Amino acid sequence: MTAPSVANTLRRPRGPRKAAVAPEAVAAEAGTGIDTSYLETLLGYNARRAALAVITVFLRRMAPYGLRPVDFSVLTLIAHNPGITSRQVCAALDILPPNLVGMIKSLDQRGLIERRPHPTDRRAQGLHLSPAGKRLQKNAQLTATQLESDVGSRLSDEELDTLKSLLRRVYRA
């Protein structure tokens, strides 16, 4: 009874892949003998593969902080928007409120965030980073920024900017 999820249609690539081809090219795959060339002409396929490649590195690098990508996003959003409410976090990160509850609770129990009464709305809570949370988020953000140059190691800074710019033009409504 539920609309098909989009999220889980993106999975981590594991197998080897073959060389780049022009969009209309039809070529046989070398390593495994399986022809995947058509899929490689699709923007969605390439964007998904690239996103998962970056996220795989992200996962590994963030493991020492005990942060999943979504945790890093929540912490970063709170860091840059002190006093933000759960509802606003949900809207910004496209998380459903029931699914954020556990994450907030976990971050709270780890002593990384504090929930304070909202100044004007007694239903809501203002989210803030604790001193420990600030330190962790700062280091994690440094790691995330550093990750940029590592992931796009074959890309120049200019190419990386071009790539991100083109990507934004794809997803911007």
Place this chain on the structure above:
Amino acid sequence: MTAPSVANTLRRPRGPRKAAVAPEAVAAEAGTGIDTSYLETLLGYNARRAALAVITVFLRRMAPYGLRPVDFSVLTLIAHNPGITSRQVCAALDILPPNLVGMIKSLDQRGLIERRPHPTDRRAQGLHLSPAGKRLQKNAQLTATQLESDVGSRLSDEELDTLKSLLRRVYRA
């Protein structure tokens, strides 16, 4: 006891987003008052957003065919590699064998594919499209190809090629 999944860290965007910024730019978000500018400087964030934007359109366009992205990928792989085995499909699409079983069974029950004895290995099965499967896959592939120009409507053909080329350089090992 399981390595953290990567797939579900990618979710469908729902809320509005703000204007593009240079990688180091720090700007306040306009619409909701929430600053998400830092996240927008990350390649992973932009790639994820773009991938999900494309997949969202993909889902809608493929709904008439009753195909999820993974179903389309499986059908397309079989179309371009008649006689491919389940194991090879798993390797090419990064699907775990137990999770492919249900998909293959479903496509078989829908009369879209046929499982024939493998010519040299009696453990394996060769996967083939039925006539109905060929028709469906052909139409679905046309839709997928058409989707390219629609999604990248603001991008020229050259920009689209550049984008896909840069993406491949990111995820290629």
Place this chain on the structure above:
DNA sequence: TATTGTTATACTCTATAACTATA
């Protein structure tokens, strides 16, 4: 009447172990 945070819950996707039959 609408919204915030929350609980409960169901569905989907992803992952591991283990079995069978063949190689």
Place this chain on the structure above:
DNA sequence: TATAGTTATAGAGTATAACAATA
């Protein structure tokens, strides 16, 4: 001993409904 396909099942992620407190 290893591999192809399969079953069963556990875990993570994602979704909806509904509630109390407050706007």
